[in-house]
Amino acid sequence: MLSKVFKSKIRYFKPYKVYSFADFSDIDHNALSVIVNRLCDSGLLVKIGKGKFYKRSKEASKEFCERQEFCKFPPVDKYSIRHGKIKPSRIPMFAGLFYSNRDKAIPLDRFISRVIDEDSIVMSDVLLRRFGRAKVLEVYLNNFRSKGIVEENIEELLNV
Numbered sequence: 820m821l822s823k824v825f826k827s828k829i830r831y832f833k834p835y836k837v838y839s840f841a842d843f844s845d846i847d848h849n850a851l852s853v854i855v856n857r858l859c860d861s862g863l864l865v866k867i868g869k870g871k872f873y874k875r876s877k878e879a880s881k882e883f884c885e886r887q888e889f890c891k892f893p894p895v896d897k898y899s900i901r902h903g904k905i906k907p908s909r910i911p912m913f914a915g916l917f918y919s920n921r922d923k924a925i926p927l928d929r930f931i932s933r934v935i936d937e938d939s940i941v942m943s944d945v946l947l948r949r950f951g952r953a954k955v956l957e958v959y960l961n962n963f964r965s966k967g968i969v970e971e972n973i974e975e976l977l978n979v
Contacts, residue, residue, distance in 0.1 A: 821846055825854050829863060834876040835964040835979075837867065837957050868953035873960055894951030903927050912945060931958040940972045947976060 825846065832838065840851055855872055858864045866872045899905040904924040907917035914921055916933055931950065934942050935958070946955050956977050963970060964979065973979075 821850050822854050822857075825851070826858075829858070829874060832874040833965060834874050835960050837871055837873050837960050839872075840870040867956050867960075871953070871957060894949070894954060896949050899927055900950060900954055905930050910945075910949070912942070927954075928958050928962070931955060932962045935959055935963065935970060935973055938970050938972055940976070943973055943976055952977065 825843075828843075840848055840855075843851055846854075852870075855864060855866065859866045859872065864872045864874055894900050896905070903926060905927050906922060906924050907914050907930065908921045913930075913934060916937065917925065917930075927950070931946060931954070934946055935955075943955075955973075956979070959970070959973055959977065959979070963973075
């Protein structure tokens with residue numbers, strides 16, 4: 820019964836927008852996790868982390884139904900992820916991008932978005948290794964792909 824209700828809601832999901840279990844307070848958390856895992860196995864949804872998932876576009880879901888391994892790049896900088904802030908001076912490679920805020924803590928999502936906006940493979944690879952694949956994918960989907968902006972290098976690295 821719950822599966823049918825949730826599948827009817829999926830039709831109205833925006834593609835490449837990150838959803839979490841908190842968005843569905845009307846469905847029991849345990850039942851929702853079972854439903855989402857089953858839909859991920861069938862290829863309708865893609866799970867990007869604990870309690871977070873997104874829906875691919877119709878064309879992409881037909882072509883790509885493999886499960887992605889998000890543990891390939893576990894996060895190294897867990898402190899920044901936990902607090903959601905980072906000082907750009909901690910990573911000398913990116914200090915030039917944030918010349919006005921080198922020593923001030925800025926939101927991690929804005930930091931990742933700025934580096935992705937540069938569209939450099941080397942910088943994007945450093946992001947993946949430092950903050951983990953799931954965090955970078957979540958920021959990319961929320962700030963770029965859901966708005967129609969496609970960054971080819973990031974898409975290739977993340978297999979979106």
